[in-house]
Amino acid sequence: MPLGKFITLEGMEGAGKSTNLAYLCSMLDAQGLVYTVTREPGGTPLAEEIRRLLLAPREEKMVPLCELLLVFAARAQHIEAVILPALKRGEWVISDRFTDATFAYQGAGRELGTARVNELEQFVQGELRPDLTLFLDVPLDIGMQRVAKRGELDRFEREQSEFFQRVRAAYLARIEADPERFIHIDASRELSIVQSEIAKAAGELMKNTKQA
Ligand SMILES: Nc1ncnc2c1ncn2[C@@H]1O[C@H](COP(=O)(O)OP(=O)(O)OP(=O)(O)O)[C@@H](O)[C@H]1O
Numbered sequence: 178m179p180l181g182k183f184i185t186l187e188g189m190e191g192a193g194k195s196t197n198l199a200y201l202c203s204m205l206d207a208q209g210l211v212y213t214v215t216r217e218p219g220g221t222p223l224a225e226e227i228r229r230l231l232l233a234p235r236e237e238k239m240v241p242l243c244e245l246l247l248v249f250a251a252r253a254q255h256i257e258a259v260i261l262p263a264l265k266r267g268e269w270v271i272s273d274r275f276t277d278a279t280f281a282y283q284g285a286g287r288e289l290g291t292a293r294v295n296e297l298e299q300f301v302q303g304e305l306r307p308d309l310t311l312f313l314d315v316p317l318d319i320g321m322q323r324v325a326k327r328g329e330l331d332r333f334e335r336e337q338s339e340f341f342q343r344v345r346a347a348y349l350a351r352i353e354a355d356p357e358r359f360i361h362i363d364a365s366r367e368l369s370i371v372q373s374e375i376a377k378a379a380g381e382l383m384k385n386t387k388q389a
């Protein structure tokens with residue numbers, strides 16, 4: 178039986194996913210745990226090429242179904258080449274975004290609906306689901322202010338606020354439907370406070386893993 182756990186970080190633009198992922202890794206390091214850190218879309222050279230296709234602003238409008246299928250194409254590669262091998266080696270896997278983002282951005286943001294994403298999730302992932310998902314919640318304006326400092330906006334960051342309202346509502350609905358898996362963190366607060374909540378959640382999971 179693999180001992181590694183699969184943790185995902187979710188949240189909207191500038192919520193602090195990448196920042197807190199680095200913090201989570203430092204916690205695992207401190208415990209001497211072996212882990213693989215990765216991200217979606219992406220995580221393998223091929224999947225990173227698909228990521229570029231997804232994020233680059235372009236003249237031709239990418240239809241929502243094309244976007245959804247590209248996300249899952251990248252995910253199929255990522256799961257088979259990176260996530261499952263790492264879990265089978267007993268490593269922890271920490272991913273910056275995973276399928277909750279697809280429910281939020283493609284299912285709700287692009288209005289493709291939950292049913293289609295559910296079907297693809299089953300088809301591509303089989304039984305694979307995260308053990309723990311940290312949802313970092315910030316008001317859109319704060320997140321966008323944080324992201325704006327980075328310069329050029331990607332294809333998603335250029336969306337209108339109605340799009341992001343649908344995205345956030347979908348994340349909240351998923352948390353409500355599966356409260357065991359999610360930790361909902363108010364990430365508009367000071368980083369040290371956000372990190373103390375992350376430490377608590379990840380600490381519980383580590384403790385339970387050792388006892389198991
Ligand atoms: N709690 C916080 N308070 C203040 N600033 C923060 C906080 N968390 C993150 N930041 C800062 O906000 C910026 C965006 O953070 P980060 O890149 O981690 O977000 P992200 O969720 O990964 O964004 P993206 O969706 O664009 O990948 C960074 O400059 C980071 O230092």
Ligand SMILES: [Mg+2]
Binds near residue numbers: 195196
């Ligand atoms: Mg990031």
